[in-house]
Amino acid sequence: MNKASLTELTAFELHGLLKNGDISADEVSAAFLSEIKNKQTATNAFITVCEGAADAVNGTLAGLPYAAKDNISTKGIRTTCASRILSDYVPVYDATVIENLRGSGARLLGKLNMDEFAMGSTSETSYFGAVRNPWDVGRSAGGSSGGAAAAVAAGMVPFALGSDTGGSIRQPSSFCGVTGIKPTYGAVSRYGLIAYGSSLDQIGPVARDARSCALALSAMAGEDLRDGTSEKCEITVPAEGVSIKGKRIALPKEAFADALSAGVRECVLGAVKTLEGLGAVVEWVRLPMLEYAVAAYYIIASAEAASNLSRYDGIRYGVSVLDKSLNLDEVIVRNRSEGFGREVKRRLMLGNFALSAGYYDAYYNKALRVKALLAQDFARVFADFDFIIMPTAPGAAPKLGESLDDPLAMYLSDAYTVPINLAGLPALSMPCGLMDGMPVGAQLIGKRFADSDILAAAAAYQDATDFHMKKPSAGATEVNV
């Protein structure tokens, strides 16, 4: 088998070949490392590449290469969160997911670019420069796990780890034409994931298709004694010929209202038709709390971020001014002022304001109540249905630079993804069509800990369609090489 075509296979297909001994692990790693070299300049998907990382562990993912978003701690490999303040930070320990994947034989090829501290929807707030979409390098790859989605779309790795606090796995997956799942809150250990919004953050895989995601997730998920919010969770890889016959799917009216672009609506409703054709039963429902989700999300996530990011003062690690004429407070202020970018500072100020004395009840506490009501809204629908389908994002990937001047518009574009994090549910984005040549994703949402079920439904859809196998033209990523 020639090396160029290895990088076009899905992780699930590669896994089969590796298991049968048809190809060697070194061969596979070499092929992807070479593709990383070819496409890095055009995509800027990686912050750090780890060459020759080869642990010969004979586990369930033996020999399968992957890369991890740069907010997941890797022992001895710098982990920057795409921020200046952590640009030289090297963790002394591995995140649980990194340990788990190493234990199953997967090989880490590098660390992926992202929005600074996962705050952003376009991967443009990175201290290391914006990620460019492999489908059109003038466009955003989405965010914040833009590096993960772009790397998979460009064939630089067969699967990647992202993190999703308000859509950061699903939205870039949608923009880059790949499949990505945000697992149920608690399904995957957060130990070692550098926190943004602790009550919302989840690590999840991005790959070409649902089976590959399931394969990776099965090696990652499960209870971890180091993360008190993690729970027991087993992931099944969808069987061949998996069916969704008789499954009940809900379509929330609120999610198909005016803000949605016609192209996305057409693609998502097309996917719904396909699922109906496969035997699913589809009905319209109401999710009235949906419209409050963005407001609640930006209060909760910003407040938790303000708290979580307080520790970055440059004193024990991270970039720091070395000026003995400054006193302690001045050192901290200077390090934080120079170490954080604009979007991070904006959210830290929002969060600290929401937590300050006298405002806590009006903002943070009220947002927590919205969160509880939203969860009830979903629970009501899930009493009657197996899945909910809605768009992942209101449009396709924006042009680079387009979103940075209007943060509010950027926040509103998260309207379809943030409610899922607030409710703690599993959701995936799967390619369901193209709009003006750019990919569009449909979002499939399940009950808590029904991660395997939505992966199975997505596999059934992908068995019947080939949107997930569409790839950017080779020329697109080579323009700037």
Place this chain on the structure above:
Amino acid sequence: MSLYETVVGLEIHVELATESKVFCGCSTKFGGEPNTKVCPVCMGLPGSLPRLNEKAVEYALRAGLALNCEITRNAKFDRKHYFYPDLPKAYQISQLYLPLCVNGYVDITGKRVNIREIHMEEDAGKLVHDLWTDETLVDFNRCGVPLIEIVTQPDMRTADEVVETVRAIRAALAALGVSDVKMQEGSMRVDVNLSVREFGHEFGTRTEMKNINSLKSIARAVAGESKRQIELIETGKKITQETRRWDDNKDTSYAMRVKEDAHDYRYMPDPDLSPFLITEEQLTHIRRTQPELPEAKRLRYPKEYGLSAYDTDILISERTLCVLFEGAAEITRKPKDTANWIIGEVLSILKERGEPADELSLDKDKFARIITLVADGAINRAAGRRVLRALLDSDIDVDAYVKQNGLEAIGGASVVDDAVKKVVAANADSVAKFRSGSEKVFGFLMGQVMKELKGKGDPAALKKALEEALL
């Protein structure tokens, strides 16, 4: 009689004596090379997460029950934010909204001091200033050691009441074994909130005093601060609400920071720690296995052992004394003797040596052996004291020590009788004087016999033999 009344409330931080820290597996042992008892969690490294130590919760519950608190059944942790280099996450995990224990009390002489709450939190690291290099370094060994903070109501009015309250709380916690409660080492830290007012008036402005390291300095700090505040009032000045640092060497306090620049702590529930339930089974188990508290001993000792109230109070003031007393009395079957040996001998030796009673560790079996040997007349009391001193110095074998040092009382009838005969024969004058009614010479003759026995005679046996010989 002063016009003014002093009003005191306390905030007492107590380190819990768990093996490992409250949110990670690191050791809580005091001291050691700096930054050797640390891990990513207590160092607050990016991505690390806390995991609650159940033992710390149990210890906090034990303290709460012992101090008569209501227990919060659905408890949770909150984050308290401020920037300081000894706080690596820039927030302390604490309990603001739902403290684990509320509405307790402790009884002191003639009054009840109410406890508003006991909440759990984590300790911070320590700053070490190097005068030579003029650098400040941080030691995180203490960071993450479990703490409880006991907050009383402003119910105390005198330095004596304050000291008695601290003593009572300390004795209870020591009896439970949930803390070392050593003020010097900082495992018990008492902050004094104090204000003064004219009798019958509203509460005055209060100050908070920190860095008080002994019961003695508490009394001095209370007296000093109320005097300072009264002087301010009498000279028409205002009292500033502030935190003051007590300086034990200078016997005075000075302002650390005023309340106006107090932090906004931006409290929020800690999303990394799920709310936890305290179950009825858990509480039942704790109640059933709760060690006996000083208050219960106060009733039991006079009843069971026939001790005086005075002796009882001395014993129950220190857990180590109670443990020694109960253990040794069970072996000697002579509780009064045992109490006398502790109060009369052990405590006076400790006092003479300047050693604190809370650090006493004396083997109960060996201690009981000394008491028994003396009671049986095998050694005399003076020899007993000598063995006790030796036992306090090192872990000796009591019987071997007695033998090696020839301390056995010479009680064999023939030896004593021989000595008596010898003395009577050699001191005919004195014997005659005694027989003619001069009882004073009996002491002299006793001394002569004891001398003959090289000081090792059992005085009682000796006295009996001499009396018989002189009849």
